[in-house]
Amino acid sequence: MQETRKRFGISRKAIATGIAAALLISGASALSATASSKKPAKKPAKSKSKAKPAAAKEVNEFLNPKCPAKPTTLTIASAVILENPGGKVDQANADEFMKKCPNVKVEFIGIPSNLLPEKLTTLAIGGSLPDMYMHFTSFTGKALQMRTFEDLKPLLGEDYVKGFDPLFLSEAIQGGKLLWAPWVGIPMAVAYRKDLMEEAGIKTMPKTFDEFLDVAKKLTIDKDKDGKMDQYGWAMVGTPNSSGAGRFHAMVLNAGAFNLKQNPDGRFVSGASLKGYETALQLYGDAIKAGVVPPGQTTTGYPEASAQLATGKAVMMITGPHTMGIAVTQNPSLKGKLGGFPLPTANGAKPITTLNQHGYAIARSSKNKALAAEYIKFMLSTERILYYNELEYRLPSRLKAQADPKVASGMAAGFVGALKGNVWSDSTASFLGSVAKVDYDAYSEMFLGKKTAAEIAKDADNKIKKLIADNA
Amino acid sequence: MKSAFAKRESRSGKFFTIPAALIMLGLVVYPMLYGFFISTQKSNLIDEWEFVGAKYYIQLLTDADFYGTLQTTALFAACVVIGNLVVGLLLAVLVNQKIPLMNVFKVILMLPWLFPEVVVALIWKWLFNPLFGMLNHILFSLDIVEKEVDLLGQPGTAFAAVVFVCIWKGYPIVMLMMMAGMKNIPYERYEAAAIDGANKWKQFRHITLPGLMPILLVAAILETAWWFKHFTIVWLLTGGGPARATELISVDVYLQAFTNFNFGRAAAESVIILFILMVISFIYSRVLRDKSQ
Numbered sequence: 001m002q003e004t005r006k007r008f009g010i011s012r013k014a015i016a017t018g019i020a021a022a023l024l025i026s027g028a029s030a031l032s033a034t035a036s037s038k039k040p041a042k043k044p045a046k047s048k049s050k051a052k053p054a055a056a057k058e059v060n061e062f063l064n065p066k067c068p069a070k071p072t073t074l075t076i077a078s079a080v081i082l083e084n085p086g087g088k089v090d091q092a093n094a095d096e097f098m099k100k101c102p103n104v105k106v107e108f109i110g111i112p113s114n115l116l117p118e119k120l121t122t123l124a125i126g127g128s129l130p131d132m133y134m135h136f137t138s139f140t141g142k143a144l145q146m147r148t149f150e151d152l153k154p155l156l157g158e159d160y161v162k163g164f165d166p167l168f169l170s171e172a173i174q175g176g177k178l179l180w181a182p183w184v185g186i187p188m189a190v191a192y193r194k195d196l197m198e199e200a201g202i203k204t205m206p207k208t209f210d211e212f213l214d215v216a217k218k219l220t221i222d223k224d225k226d227g228k229m230d231q232y233g234w235a236m237v238g239t240p241n242s243s244g245a246g247r248f249h250a251m252v253l254n255a256g257a258f259n260l261k262q263n264p265d266g267r268f269v270s271g272a273s274l275k276g277y278e279t280a281l282q283l284y285g286d287a288i289k290a291g292v293v294p295p296g297q298t299t300t301g302y303p304e305a306s307a308q309l310a311t312g313k314a315v316m317m318i319t320g321p322h323t324m325g326i327a328v329t330q331n332p333s334l335k336g337k338l339g340g341f342p343l344p345t346a347n348g349a350k351p352i353t354t355l356n357q358h359g360y361a362i363a364r365s366s367k368n369k370a371l372a373a374e375y376i377k378f379m380l381s382t383e384r385i386l387y388y389n390e391l392e393y394r395l396p397s398r399l400k401a402q403a404d405p406k407v408a409s410g411m412a413a414g415f416v417g418a419l420k421g422n423v424w425s426d427s428t429a430s431f432l433g434s435v436a437k438v439d440y441d442a443y444s445e446m447f448l449g450k451k452t453a454a455e456i457a458k459d460a461d462n463k464i465k466k467l468i469a470d471n472a
Numbered sequence: 473m474k475s476a477f478a479k480r481e482s483r484s485g486k487f488f489t490i491p492a493a494l495i496m497l498g499l500v501v502y503p504m505l506y507g508f509f510i511s512t513q514k515s516n517l518i519d520e521w522e523f524v525g526a527k528y529y530i531q532l533l534t535d536a537d538f539y540g541t542l543q544t545t546a547l548f549a550a551c552v553v554i555g556n557l558v559v560g561l562l563l564a565v566l567v568n569q570k571i572p573l574m575n576v577f578k579v580i581l582m583l584p585w586l587f588p589e590v591v592v593a594l595i596w597k598w599l600f601n602p603l604f605g606m607l608n609h610i611l612f613s614l615d616i617v618e619k620e621v622d623l624l625g626q627p628g629t630a631f632a633a634v635v636f637v638c639i640w641k642g643y644p645i646v647m648l649m650m651m652a653g654m655k656n657i658p659y660e661r662y663e664a665a666a667i668d669g670a671n672k673w674k675q676f677r678h679i680t681l682p683g684l685m686p687i688l689l690v691a692a693i694l695e696t697a698w699w700f701k702h703f704t705i706v707w708l709l710t711g712g713g714p715a716r717a718t719e720l721i722s723v724d725v726y727l728q729a730f731t732n733f734n735f736g737r738a739a740a741e742s743v744i745i746l747f748i749l750m751v752i753s754f755i756y757s758r759v760l761r762d763k764s765q
């Protein structure tokens with residue numbers, strides 16, 4: 001179900017507590033984080049938090065799984081296994097699980113995150129889905145259509161399910177069924193280089209599109225005065241794929257529009273005719289015209305933009321907190337020098353972000369469902385999920401893990417803070433990928449500067465309406 | 473009237489072709505028919521099958537974007553095929569000369585064909601990169617440009633760049649075919665032409681080119697079919713962008729099938745591509761056969 005809503009309840013309080021704690025321990029956070037990053041992969045840091053949300057109880061810890069009597073192979077399709085440093089987490093979880101259950105062999109099928117829906121679709125059609133597969137919300141519509149899910153509520157238990165943050169569950173539960181076990185979220189915000197921002201004398205983070213563009217201009221500098229820019233304001237992901245489209249849509253949302261949503265009556269509607277869509281396009285066009293984006297934006301994908309941030313070629317990037325983990329891996333001296341702030345807004349819109357969660361689903365065709373459920377509970381135990389957070393700053397899905405002060409402190413604070421505003425969940429339309437294509441065609445067109453934002457937005461609106469009609 | 477032996481032999485011949493015919497039916501005819509069947513269905517390819525008739529064909533044939541994509545594909549295929557034939561033919565003529573170390577050059581010239589398409593695309597993507605690419609570095613070093621050139625960022629240059637990379641990747645196989653074809657042209661013809669006073673250009677025009685016509689026909693058909701449905705290099709270099717400037721029909725089929733998950737429409741596009749390629753092959757064979765005769 002697609003909707004916009006405010007965060008509430010225990011998880012919000014836990015995060016607020018975490019942020020307060022972060023202010024007290026901010027001086028020590030960098031040191032502790034540095035120290036913990038040196039710990040071996042198989043011994044993740046233990047939570048030091050004593051606070052326990054009421055709903056969490058003792059349902060989080062499943063470090064001693066029930067092992068099968070016979071030798072069993074558990075196959076898992078994962079995107080994280082291919083990433084660095086995230087892959088260490090997946091591998092360490094598997095290694096530790098296999099130690100606990102020597103009869104179990106965990107085998108990964110690595111699939112790049114951008115290709116996950118396509119590959120999973122192919123595997124499902126071929127009847128060869130693994131026991132578990134990584135689920136991104138962009139795959140929900142198709143997975144529902146293909147009925148690849150096993151309902152996890154009976155497998156994990158109602159009490160256990162209550163230990164998830166309700167925000168994560170609101171996306172993962174469809175039609176009363178828990179389609180995947182949420183693992184982590186990466187709320188979209190602006191990641192930035194604190195050191196370079198300070199160097200440019202910028203103390204206040206931009207809150208509107210205009211301020212964002214002004215700051216980006218100030219950060220675009222020819223440091224050695226050779227006529228070539230050495231530093232740019234905005235590491236824009238402009239590739240024609242879901243990575244670029246997701247970031248653009250985040251700006252569309254913060255300008256008060258959307259690309260597609262499902263009304264309560266079930267009908268899909270286009271939001272590209274709203275002023276905000278045009279405003280977001282205008283921001284993209286203006287940024288290119290002003291030269292605040294490193295050249296080559298149409299081929300600058302997520303890895304390239306992250307590298308621009310890590311190397312100081314660019315200062316700001318629309319992304320999730322995991323980018324900081326990747327940047328620190330590329331350039332360890334960045335520890336403590338990165339931060340995040342909520343996405344800027346326009347047209348008087350309220351700040352809004354996307355959770356961008358991922359987790360593991362159990363395939364309906366799996367013959368090892370009980371074992372897969374044990375594995376999920378094991379990897380979602382507090383110490384294991386916090387290890388992931390420690391490496392990549394991703395927001396854990398479990399309330400107990402969220403209560404750890406480190407989760408919402410230090411470099412991650414700005415991203416967790418972004419969740420204080422509204423949170424957008426994409427619809428479960430099976431043609432959502434095509435809507436994303438309309439988005440990236442639109443901003444690609446804007447880069448060329450041959451049409452006005454209004455004309456491009458009108459085209460986009462017509463295309464989305466046609467998609468709705470074709471898929472009715 | 474056929475003798476009993478001839479009849480028996482004819483039956484045996486038919487019998488021996490059965491395994492090959494069955495394999496062809498299984499590997500070629502069945503997938504084609506199945507593809508056509510899918511194009512008439514609204515399906516998730518697992519357990520949802522709804523007959524929709526010609527709905528997807530009508531959608532495609534009334535879609536201006538589809539015609540735009542077809543036009544881009546035709547232009548792309550024409551540029552790459554002509555480029556491959558010209559470059560392949562010229563290099564084949566060059567390496568056919570008796571020059572020292574020619575075998576080394578032959579191996580070097582064949583290298584692009586040996587690289588996987590994914591590797592080729594990624595190599596060139598980095599060479600074209602405006603910030604870190606070799607091309608921009610050279611242009612800056614020679615003071616040719618003052619600002620980074622983003623070849624893949626503008627529609628015209630992006631199209632030219634993908635055509636260039638595809639020619640770079642594709643010319644060796646044409647060169648190889650031409651080299652093989654040249655071996656079959658009797659040397660005496662060149663000797664006779666030289667005695668009659670024909671220069672190198674006239675020898676090429678009146679002996680080499682007609683001699684290579686059958687090979688050219690095969691190369692043109694294979695190349696057109698290959699590049700008309702090409703996907704990998706273009707997808708990895710530009711993803712069909714910027715602003716759909718390099719969006720080929722194969723890219724659209726992929727997006728329809730695996731982004732929109734509309735397998736019926738993707739299959740309908742594939743059937744249309746098959747039909748177009750059959751028409752192109754027929755025209756080629758008629759035109760080139762007439763010329764060679």
